[in-house]
Amino acid sequence: MVPGNQNVESRLQLARKQSQALRAALGQVVVGQQGVVEQVLWCLLAQGHVLLEGAPGLGKTLLVRTLSQCLDLTFSRIQFTPDLMPSDITGNNMLRLDTQGRTGGGFELHRGPVFTQLLLADEINRATPKTQSALLEAMQERAVTISGIRHPLPEPFMVLGTQNPIEMEGTYALPEAQLDRFLLMVVVQSPDTEQMLQILERTTGQPSPDPSAVLSCADLLELQRLCRDIVVARPVMHYAARLVAATSPGAAGAPPVVQKAVQYGASVRAAQAMVLAAKARALLDGRANVAFEDVREVAAPALRHRLILSFEGEADGLTTDDVVHEVLAGVGEHPEAVARELRG
Amino acid sequence: MPAQTEFFREFSRLRRVIRRARLQRAGLSGTTSGLLLALPLAATAWWYGNDALRFGALGLGLVGAATFAFRAERRGLSDEEVALFLDSRLATKAEITTALSPERATELHELVRSRATQLLSAARTEQVRPTIYMRFHALAVFGVIGIFGLGWLKSPGLADATPAPPARPLSVVGLSGFENLTKLDQLRASDPEQAERLKALAEAARRLQKSLAQGLPDRDALSEIAKLRDGIHSELGELGNSENRAGLSAAVEALRRVDATKKAAQALGDGDLVRFDSEMKKVAQAAEQQDRDKAKEALRQAIAAAKQKGAKSLSRELAEQEQQLDARSHAAELFKQLDAALDEKRREGKLPESAPSAEAPSKDAANLGKALEDALKQLTPEERRRVAERMKQGIEDGSFDFDPQAQAKMEQMAEQLSTPEGQQKLAESLKRLAQPSAGAERQQGLRDGLKGLGQAQRELSGVPIPLGRSGGGLPQAGDGSAEGNAPRAGRGGDRGNHDGKTERVHGESLRAKSEPALDLSRPLLGASQGRTPARAGETANARGSGALEAAKAGELLGVDRAPIPAEYREQVSRYFSPE
Numbered sequence: 035m036v037p038g039n040q041n042v043e044s045r046l047q048l049a050r051k052q053s054q055a056l057r058a059a060l061g062q063v064v065v066g067q068q069g070v071v072e073q074v075l076w077c078l079l080a081q082g083h084v085l086l087e088g089a090p091g092l093g094k095t096l097l098v099r100t101l102s103q104c105l106d107l108t109f110s111r112i113q114f115t116p117d118l119m120p121s122d123i124t125g126n127n128m129l130r131l132d133t134q135g136r137t138g139g140g141f142e143l144h145r146g147p148v149f150t151q152l153l154l155a156d157e158i159n160r161a162t163p164k165t166q167s168a169l170l171e172a173m174q175e176r177a178v179t180i181s182g183i184r185h186p187l188p189e190p191f192m193v194l195g196t197q198n199p200i201e202m203e204g205t206y207a208l209p210e211a212q213l214d215r216f217l218l219m220v221v222v223q224s225p226d227t228e229q230m231l232q233i234l235e236r237t238t239g240q241p242s243p244d245p246s247a248v249l250s251c252a253d254l255l256e257l258q259r260l261c262r263d264i265v266v267a268r269p270v271m272h273y274a275a276r277l278v279a280a281t282s283p284g285a286a287g288a289p290p291v292v293q294k295a296v297q298y299g300a301s302v303r304a305a306q307a308m309v310l311a312a313k314a315r316a317l318l319d320g321r322a323n324v325a326f327e328d329v330r331e332v333a334a335p336a337l338r339h340r341l342i343l344s345f346e347g348e349a350d351g352l353t354t355d356d357v358v359h360e361v362l363a364g365v366g367e368h369p370e371a372v373a374r375e376l377r378g
Numbered sequence: 379m380p381a382q383t384e385f386f387r388e389f390s391r392l393r394r395v396i397r398r399a400r401l402q403r404a405g406l407s408g409t410t411s412g413l414l415l416a417l418p419l420a421a422t423a424w425w426y427g428n429d430a431l432r433f434g435a436l437g438l439g440l441v442g443a444a445t446f447a448f449r450a451e452r453r454g455l456s457d458e459e460v461a462l463f464l465d466s467r468l469a470t471k472a473e474i475t476t477a478l479s480p481e482r483a484t485e486l487h488e489l490v491r492s493r494a495t496q497l498l499s500a501a502r503t504e505q506v507r508p509t510i511y512m513r514f515h516a517l518a519v520f521g522v523i524g525i526f527g528l529g530w531l532k533s534p535g536l537a538d539a540t541p542a543p544p545a546r547p548l549s550v551v552g553l554s555g556f557e558n559l560t561k562l563d564q565l566r567a568s569d570p571e572q573a574e575r576l577k578a579l580a581e582a583a584r585r586l587q588k589s590l591a592q593g594l595p596d597r598d599a600l601s602e603i604a605k606l607r608d609g610i611h612s613e614l615g616e617l618g619n620s621e622n623r624a625g626l627s628a629a630v631e632a633l634r635r636v637d638a639t640k641k642a643a644q645a646l647g648d649g650d651l652v653r654f655d656s657e658m659k660k661v662a663q664a665a666e667q668q669d670r671d672k673a674k675e676a677l678r679q680a681i682a683a684a685k686q687k688g689a690k691s692l693s694r695e696l697a698e699q700e701q702q703l704d705a706r707s708h709a710a711e712l713f714k715q716l717d718a719a720l721d722e723k724r725r726e727g728k729l730p731e732s733a734p735s736a737e738a739p740s741k742d743a744a745n746l747g748k749a750l751e752d753a754l755k756q757l758t759p760e761e762r763r764r765v766a767e768r769m770k771q772g773i774e775d776g777s778f779d780f781d782p783q784a785q786a787k788m789e790q791m792a793e794q795l796s797t798p799e800g801q802q803k804l805a806e807s808l809k810r811l812a813q814p815s816a817g818a819e820r821q822q823g824l825r826d827g828l829k830g831l832g833q834a835q836r837e838l839s840g841v842p843i844p845l846g847r848s849g850g851g852l853p854q855a856g857d858g859s860a861e862g863n864a865p866r867a868g869r870g871g872d873r874g875n876h877d878g879k880t881e882r883v884h885g886e887s888l889r890a891k892s893e894p895a896l897d898l899s900r901p902l903l904g905a906s907q908g909r910t911p912a913r914a915g916e917t918a919n920a921r922g923s924g925a926l927e928a929a930k931a932g933e934l935l936g937v938d939r940a941p942i943p944a945e946y947r948e949q950v951s952r953y954f955s956p957e
Contacts (some may be wrong), residue, residue, distance in 0.1 A: 042485040265487050268478035269462055316471075322486040322493075325471035371455055372462045375400075375508050 042322065049257055050320035055248045056104055063100040063245055064093055065236065066229035072318070073220045073335050074101065074194070078254070079261045082217025082307065083173050083193040085158075085208075085339060092222045093233075094196045095156060102152040102192075105254055106247030108151035108188065114161035120168030123148050124178045135233035143180065148172050151188050151251070154177060158195040159205045166212055169193065173215040184322045190254055210298075210342065217307045218332070219339035221355075257317070264313040265323040271309060273367050274329045279306040280361045281341055289364035291357055295347025300340040307336040326367045385477055385491050388498035392506050393460050399508045404450035405443040406515045413521025424528040436525060439518070467506045470497055518905025524530070527637060555830025555837075559583035559606065566822040568691040572613065579609050579827075582752040603835050607828065611927065614824050617649045617692060618930050625689020625940045626931065629680035629696060636676040638669045649931040650826075651695065655818035658699050662706030671706050677703060695817040702815065930954040 053075065060071050070086070071328045074097065077084040095111070102109030112123060125146030129137055147153065148169070158166060172178050172192050177186045195216065197208070213219075225233060236242060249257075279285045282299030283292055292299070312328035338354040347357070366373055416435035423431035457462065461475040468474070476487075477494035510801035563580035567573035586594075586602045617626050626646070644659035661673045677700045684693040814822065937950045 042489045046489075216849050263484060263486050265476050265479070265484070265490050267472055268481040269458060270472055271476055321471055323471065323473060323476040323490045327471070368462050368466070369459055371453070372466070373458045375455070375459075375463055 042332070045260060046320050046322060049260060049317055050251060052249055052257065053318045059245045059248045060097070060100055060130040063236075063242070064097050065223045067093060067097065067222065070097065070220050070222050072315075073218055073311075075318060076311045076314040076332065077181070077217050078105075078192060079247040080189075080217060080307075080310035081190065081192075081261075081316060082310060083195070083215060085213070085216040085219045086194060086196045086222055087199055087219060088196070088222030089200055089224065090198055092224060092366070094222055095154060098152065098154045098194045098196075100245060103245050104247055105152070105249050105251070107150055107151035107190070107251060108253075109152045109154070110147035111154040111156060113156045114146050114158050114165070116160060116162060116166045116206075118161045120165050122146065123165065123168045124172070124180055125149065127181050137221050141181075143185075145185075146178075148178055149185070149187060151190055151192065153191070153193045155193055155195040157198060159197040161206065163206050163209060165194055166206065166208060170212055170215065173212075190251070190258060196365055210340075213339045214301060214303050216339060218311060220333035220335055221338075228359050233314065261310075261314050261317045264321075266309060266313065267323065267366075269327060270312075270324050270326055273326055273365070274305050274308045274312070276365050277309065277333055277361055278302075280365050281337060283344075287365065289360045291352070291360040295343055295350065295352045296341055297344040297347075297356055298342040300337050304337055304340045308332050311336055330362060330367075337361075385495040385498070388495055389457075389461070389464075389474070389478070390504075392464060392498060392501060393457070395503050395507055396460055397454065399510050400450050400454070401447050403508065403510045403512070404446040405601070406511070406518070408442035408444065408446025409439045410442070410515050410518040410521065411446070412438040412440065413518050413525070415442070417524045420525045420528055424531070424560065431530075432525070432528060436522075443922070444637050463508075464498070464501070464506055468497055468501055470494075473497060482777065489696070555833035556583055556587045558826040558830035559834075562610075562823060562827050565820045567820065568694060568817065572616070572691075575613065579606060579613075582606055582609070583827075600835065603831055607831055608899070610824050610828050610831070614821060614828075615649065615927060615930065615955075617646075617651070618934065619953065620951075622684075622689040622692045623934055623951070623955075625684035625687035625692050627935050628683035628687050629689070629692060630935065632678050632680040632683050635679075636672045638673040647931050648928070648937055651815065651817040651821045655699070655815045658703060658815075659706060662703050663710040670703070674703055674816045691817075695815060698815050698817070786901070926954065 056075065057068075057071060061068075064071060074084055074086075076082075078101075086097075088094055099109060099111075099292075112118070123146050125144050125148070127141040128144045130140055130142040131137060153172075155169065158169075172187060172191075176189075176191050177184050179185070193216075197205075276287070278300045280288045281292055281296060282288060283296050285292075285299070288299075308329055309324070311332035312324045315328045315331060316322070316324045334355055337358045341354040341357055343352060343354065343357070368376070380855075413436070416438035419438070420432045421437040423429075423435065457478060458475065461478045464470075464474045465472050473490055473494040474497065477491040560580055560583050562583070563573075563577040565576055567576055583606060586599070586606070589602075590599060616622065626649075630647040633639040633646060638661050640656075642654055642661065645651075645653035645657050657675075658673075662670065677696060681693050681696045681700060684696055759770070790816045813819070934951060934954060938949045940947075
């Protein structure tokens, strides 16, 4: 082993141990939902934001709060409601009064809940589009502009939005531009009976002590830097690009279901999200390079919220997950020559 | 960089394994495809009984192997594709592909390459070797078995091949046409070589006659007849051969300038020496001495021209004609005198009006001697003496415008006429003069030979002879017996009166447009001679027969004088005289 490689190898081993410790700490509080936890960790390492979609009471908020505790990061929660104003999120300049209640002290910045490291935007689809868009700058630029002054957000910064797909009345569907800012969209499934039994045991007795932090902020930033260094071979990257391209109805090689059921395909940002999430997955697995299976695994959470179904697709009852499944089946990992050779 | 070098060494090793396996598989696939293609080809060859092609079809297997291997090499996998293949075969997480990617050398990249090297080193050849044998390749065995299996089966093409018809043995004695053939060696030849050839032809005819008497397959008999016919045609065309061709043209041109010899020139141009001889006899009997002199001069010029062009046999033939021209002229003059004496006797009433004239036989010069005897029998010795004196008187007073040599000849004839012995000698001399020239006699003999040959062939093979008057056939020229005045509608399709009472047509003044007389010396139209080999660009009628031979002299004469390129002239010459 080359000496330089030993250092990198140890860093990868350390990342693997840290991720395992983080999973274990989360697992002490959150029952089941390993897939959700895994995908949230991909987002965390890839410096992305995640949109959790699931029915109420499935532990979305618990997951985010536990994550903040395990990571020793600052945590804020915003409950989105129709009357929530943008300044309620970003904060604003307040007139400063002296002790006698007189003005003249100028304005004082009152930071909103967005100034945190982990932001839980609960039921994000209940706020008006105007308020929802207040998060756009924060999510993309990792900064907030108040009264013309740009205020950077702390690092690391991650938005975890949740939305309830059932109660559609009085909600405002997130615009495509904002959905695109979420690296992944994670679907939270209902727990099975066994998991529910464990939840009952843990939540109906004495409250458990809060989990201790297993990863410092510095450790997390180091992991995020290492994630960016993970190597991606050109054919793997090409595979991700072909997958994204195949979601566009007019693209060559798009499966028939895409031609039929998709109105608009995924953007370039989807390909970026797939590669970044794949890198995070490889890192969590202790590998220095991305494999084809990494791309395959991250395809569904990275693409499902970026596809817009056509009327025909919706009428047929198709979901974006169905489309992604077809795309994965239709687009091969290897060039035809290699595939033919492998078939023998 | 050692890690990099080691990686590429291991990678190259496995890449060679993959390449070899792919080439082997492509070769097998190509062989199989070739053999499967070869199978129907071999079956077709088997069906038609072509053994060489049947087993040669196996070569398609080799061709297929080479083609497929070449294509596999041309479409070989790139390094990236090989890496992907190895990743899949070794079930790795794309480490090999990533290690091969030309990225900047980060620590992580080096780590990946190091892991990839370990994977490649641990990989066994069997793990990464692509599939060589496919189910499809089993068909190659089927193809080979099929092709060799066809070798065991009897070819239907061979089995069904129509056997050659059995030769019909002939045993014929006394074929009527062979008399003329066996006399060919008695003809006067133009040179010793021709004499040898004529002798050989006569000998071949005798052999054939003998073989037929003993029994000979019909094919062989017809083949021998064809050979004889070719030989005779070759001799008949002697004037058109390369030696005489130029001389013939010059001689014909010389004779054509004089009116008296124009017909003779045409006959000579046609290569017809019999007709030429006949025309020259007519010239010798011309009424005017001036015409004879002109003809003699033209003949001399023709001889000179033929000699100049190197036409030896032609010049000999023409020289003989020149000698006979004088003698025939004298004989003609003698007949005139005899005719005058007979006229005088007829006027005196001593001879009936119906008595034959002495001039009449002159139209048929072949019977000159006999005619002279007949004429002299009608005269008394005294009258014969008077004719001789009259001839002498004419010579003395210059009534006959002969040259001195001719005058001496005439005086000799007059002397002979005055005595019975001389008369007998003169008659014999005139008989000799009536004989045709050597060339004419030879040509006539050869034609008779051909005629006999045709007769013999018909007797052997039963070639149908067209009947002159069957159905709507053409009437014979000049026989004045054309029957029926009803309209005729083509051959055998008469629409006229068929009650058997066709009225006579008075057609004495009419002439038939064609000469339907059957020339037995020439092959029938459309009859196959069958034996002459053909050559590309030339005529199968190599020796020349029928219409081609007849047209030969005229055509050659035409191109000789036409303003055409020499190459075309040579081509026409070769067409009519392939040898």
